[in-house]
Amino acid sequence: NAGVTQTPKFQVLKTGQSMTLQCAQDMNHNSMYWYRQDPGMGLRLIYYSASEGTTDKGEVPNGYNVSRLNKREFSLRLESAAPSQTSVYFCASSTGTSGRPSSYEQYFGPGTRLTVT
Amino acid sequence: AQSVTQLGSHVSVSEGALVLLRCNYSSSVPPYLFWYVQYPNQGLQLLLKYTTGATLVKGINGFEAEFKKSETSFHLTKPSAHMSDAAEYFCAVSGKSGGYQKVTFGTGTKLQVIP
Numbered sequence: 588n589a590g591v592t593q594t595p596k597f598q599v600l601k602t603g604q605s606m607t608l609q610c611a612q613d614m615n616h617n618s619m620y621w622y623r624q625d626p627g628m629g630l631r632l633i634y635y636s637a638s639e640g641t642t643d644k645g646e647v648p649n650g651y652n653v654s655r656l657n658k659r660e661f662s663l664r665l666e667s668a669a670p671s672q673t674s675v676y677f678c679a680s681s682t683g684t685s686g687r688p689s690s691y692e693q694y695f696g697p698g699t700r701l702t703v704t
Numbered sequence: 705a706q707s708v709t710q711l712g713s714h715v716s717v718s719e720g721a722l723v724l725l726r727c728n729y730s731s732s733v734p735p736y737l738f739w740y741v742q743y744p745n746q747g748l749q750l751l752l753k754y755t756t757g758a759t760l761v762k763g764i765n766g767f768e769a770e771f772k773k774s775e776t777s778f779h780l781t782k783p784s785a786h787m788s789d790a791a792e793y794f795c796a797v798s799g800k801s802g803g804y805q806k807v808t809f810g811t812g813t814k815l816q817v818i819p
Contacts, residue, residue, distance in 0.1 A: 629794060629809040632806075677747055677748070679747075681805075691755075691798045691807065692750055693807060695740075697746055698745075698746070
């Protein structure tokens with residue numbers, strides 16, 4: 588099992604450019620998440636998808652859009668990148684958002700380091 | 705609303721010394737609590753978790769944590785630090801919020817192990 592994979596690993600964008608971060612999991616998980624990590628701020632939830640076909644805003648959704656393409660894949664799009672979006676982005680997945688507590692454990696990808704100049 | 709407070713953004717210990725990383729939480733419902741570890745340039749990995757049952761939970765690499773409801777704490781300990789323990793550690797609380805299981809992360813504690 589590869590677990591959670593993310594592409595690309597690194598990206599530099601100019602202000603106003605767009606890009607899509609890709610995430611895929613092979614654990615048959617129902618729920619997927621996008622976080623950003625900034626120094627001293629921990630992880631902040633951007634969007635999540637509780638199950639295939641649904642997406643919802645998290646704590647910091649402005650400037651982002653997501654697509655749950657199928658059960659395996661959850662992409663994050665920056666339509667018009669801004670320097671404030673310079674961050675490390677992590678995708679995560681879990682078995683579910685309800686039911687047994689063991690389903691709440693999240694598995695993380697290796698991250699995408701994005702710089703917007 | 706739920707929240708997590710990690711006391712100390714940086715902690716330094718000598719190799720072989722006790723590791724103690726502090727975490728306090730607030731939650732309106734019985735919480736599920738987690739510690740994750742992040743090594744440089746990697747994603748987060750689960751170290752241990754408390755859901756129900758025994759309040760002292762053991763995790764990987766010799767770490768353990770104790771859930772203390774009266775103190776709303778979930779501190780992480782390891783009796784003897786190893787150089788390989790140098791990493792950033794995140795405490796997290798999970799609880800139902802608006803129909804989904806929301807996970808809130810602390811701001812992290814960087815552990816430095818001095819030889």
